[in-house]
Amino acid sequence: MLIHATVNGTQHTVHVAPETSLLTLLRDELGLTGTKNACEEGECGSCSVWLDGELVCSCLVPALQANRHEVRTIEALAPGEELHPLQDAFLATGAVQCGFCTPGLLVAAEDLLERNPSPSDDEIREALAGNFCRCTGYQKIVEAVQVASGRAGLLTAVEHGKVGESARRVDGIPKVTGAFTYGSDLRADGMLQGVTLRSPHPSARIHSIDVTKAEAAPGVHAVLTADDVPGKPTFGLEYSDQPVLASDVVRYEGEPVAIVAAETLEQARRAAELVEVEYEPLSVVSDMEDALRPDAPQVHEFGNVLRHVHILHGEPDTTEADVWVEGYYETPMQDQAALGPEAGLAVPSEDGSVDLHVTTQWLHVDRQQIAPCLDLPEEKVRITLTGVGGAFGSREDIHVQIHACLLALRTKRPVKMTYGREESFSGHVHRHPSRTWIRYGATKEGRLVAADVRLLLDGGAYASSSPAVLANASTFAAGPYEVPNARIEGTVVYTNNPPCGAMRGFGAPQVCFAYESAMDNLAAKLGIDPIELRLKNAVSSGSVLPTGQVLTGSAPLREVIERCAAIPLPEHAPLDAMTHGVGFAVGFKNVAYSEGFDDSAEATVTIEVGPNGLEAQVQTAAVDYGQGLYTVLAQIVRTELGIEHVVVLPSDTSAIGSAGSTSASRQTTMAGAAVLAACREIRAELDTNGAAESITRTVTYQHRVTTGFDEKGQGDIHVAFAFIAERAVVEVDEELGLARVVQIAAVQDAGRVINPQGAEGQVEGGAAIGLGLALMEELQLEEGQVRNGSFTDYLIPTALDVPPVISGFVEVPEPGAPYGVKGIGELATVAATPAIVAALRAATGRVLNRVPVNPDDLLGLRAPAATAGRAPIPDVPGQQPIPEYLGMALGQQELMKAR
């Protein structure tokens, strides 16, 4: 129907289908892409606009109801050149990270201030509870609203900050105006829309796929199946075990089976529904312990064991121990739930090459996986980074990349693909569910003498980065403690569950929950204060880990613990019927890649005289998906070269070599070191030869070499380590089993803080994800089928769930790292979960050996997670991932041979 709507003061007459939402009208018809789509369920608030002055979720307003009404969007918040005071406050307080939630939050915050010019903190959180943010933990957003309302002074981040200063984000302004282009905002002339048809079965044989009806549907340009993949049929981050499109079998619910490109999204979706696939459901391996049974169905022909790691140090059965504690712990599948969906635009060229603009964490490894499947040499696949609305690990694996390129090359038209929220739950990997059996032995004085850990991870249907996640989890399983004797047996299995891979913490959160819970048990058994017990056993420089690795870098764990414990507890009187509890946990994690991985980052820095005097440009292929890397790189250049005006160029595979992944808390160290080195070369050039028109230097940085595991799991596995301590205060209604976290205190070992505000933002946001795992986040699976793959049912913390986080940093420089820096992106997530659960135990006296802790657990209506005994140790040829022994690291040909 034809509607007339006034949008931001301009009259529009447009034709809309009755089912079209106002959000679709704004974004797709009117090109107002500042309003975001992160769920289309009314849950996230990213699509907030005003309809006749009332705040609404535009995804739930039928566009036809905007007929003869007035709509105001983020684009009209500051019509002139000047930023609106709220926009400025968001930038000044560091309330913007990926920025995907920002337009919706600004609209909701402005709506609040229009009605209530000086809201209290509670009123702010209440008003913003319908706007999810996955990056910030909400604290800085609340501060921004305080600042804009004049209640708090301006905590201004400095415009051109240097190392050690809270520099404003280099990409901040477009993020607060809505102009920043995310993957889902991409457009091209003549663009087609691509969609994916996914398997409804977690395990099935495909007997036939008939695309005739789909191909004949209106607007359709291509319907492709496995037979249409011109090159290698599989891809994978570490092992090429995952089909581009399933051909003979499907191994998880949501596995891609066919892809369609059509003129419109609606046409593509209709056509996908017309693809006829004949499935024969097969038996499902849905439990990770069942997967290890000899009679279990085999997810892959070569078996269900993906990797086993064995670490033996000293005499773990030592009789020196006076006491032993033993425990069993479970963690669930967690979703990264980044607000920005997976998206990409593939543009074909005359010469058969393709340009891909995509949301990712590592351009070059994407290209390595894409090109062979397209049967193109790597240089014919050019990848440019587009705006990424958060990632937390979920953009490490391939999502739309290969599919979009295949469709574009086939149709010779640009093809865009964007996942909706529900599809996103099956379109990326998740955090591994885990089961951990742990035993600590100690002297009666509280000195740890032995640790014995059995660990099982559910890798899901394909390898992704499971082997590396297992290695991490196994090496951290005995905790950041001096334990002279240790045995750690870690296994990751294939199942018919959705594939698991990278997520913030990368194996560390699962074991941290286990070892910190066990440490609390040990403290109770010995009658020693839990913090005292941790101080007694904390590692320090020179300590030896269970892998035999000597901690050569900085390891100020004791100071971290002491500083955190000294943060004042909140002053508050619990309400009637509330008990409260305090819990403490420490955690540690590696920085950068491990096990001998050849890890490097390349950067080019150019200085030249521009219209505003001397300017610098930084080029890397590194990804900033919100955490602030580009700002940090600019700060390094400003510091080293004294140049205020620094431009960070877009990341692109044609411009430069790999920067490695933005993961493993590595990018400030890696890309940062490369930029630092390039600046220092330029400085040297300036010092010797004086100023020049233009100087360019390109440097590749490589961190120190590590090794793999020997047959006893010994080796110099990790590059460097960082540590954290967190303390949580909770309030529990013991009759209703309801818990609220009142405060989180966190002190992190950061080596050197480059951007204090950014560092706080990482800790606050990281803690919020750990809080989610402790209290509500779990992808529920039943026989391999996801039961809650939507924002309606998969709950993430809102502004009313995340408490104020008080953060602090200990700065003991890491030798060899630029400015002594250590990555800070992951650790706050790792220790928040055990700290919160410890606080819940303190409040209720319950066992709580499984997260998320639900009300039934707090009330004793559900028994603690039980185990029939440790999972068996599988019979494996050695420490390497099993696909390695089959030669699968080399490619699909070997996999075919193995079959």
Place this chain on the structure above:
Amino acid sequence: MDVLTPYSLDEALEVRFTHPEATPVAGGTDLMVDLNARRLQPTALLDLSHVDELGTWQKESGTVFVGAGMTFARIARELTEFPPLADAARSVASPQIRNRATIGGNLATASPAGDSIPALAAYDADVVVASSKTGMRRVPLGEFLVGPKRTSLAPDELIVGVEWQSVTRPGSFVKIGRRNAMVIAVASACLQVDDEWHGVRLALGSVGPTVLRARHAEEFAEDLDWSDPATLVEFGRLAAAETQPIDDRRGSAAYRRHVVEVLARRLLAQAEKARC
């Protein structure tokens, strides 16, 4: 898909009669979720947003009428003399949703977790429905709700509003969920004291196929001393016994039963406190 846009209640009922296949849409907060996910693909929409009669409320000689098109934001703002309903309205989702979601949509969706329903059940409200053929009728809420997401609304009828005899005594609504905001009730309860202070009406959400009234508990509490701890305990026990909860992805049946026991006890004690 077609769109039918009536501008008055009469016109809306006429269209409803001639196009029973058209799906009414008010605020869209339930319907659009299903349309966006392609779970529903109706052949036509009947847009109720221009029917001004539905967006009103009034209190006349002890009878309160709230139009189906009243949003939860307006109910929270304007119906403050009915705290259980106003609190329930305030507990719905977010400001964005409350600005759009209507009480009529809540009733038509008929979810056992619908937050406006326990208060209406405790008020002994009638649902006012109308058809161009048979005119207006008042259906007791308990007869209107026939099962989870099922009502006795005829295909040619629309919900016009809800009506109840005004209550003056204390009442309260509590909703329990897994997070502090944006949550669908795992269980909820509304307790309303009757005008003579003899008895109470207790309605329970999310613990049965529809919102339930705890009749046994109500009968038990009649004329008893609500400050007596033994009375409170028994009241809670009886209420819990009347639930028919299920295990689902939001919560367990055991937890729901337990919550009702606690809430019933607390709400009655609170009512007693308000008397003193």
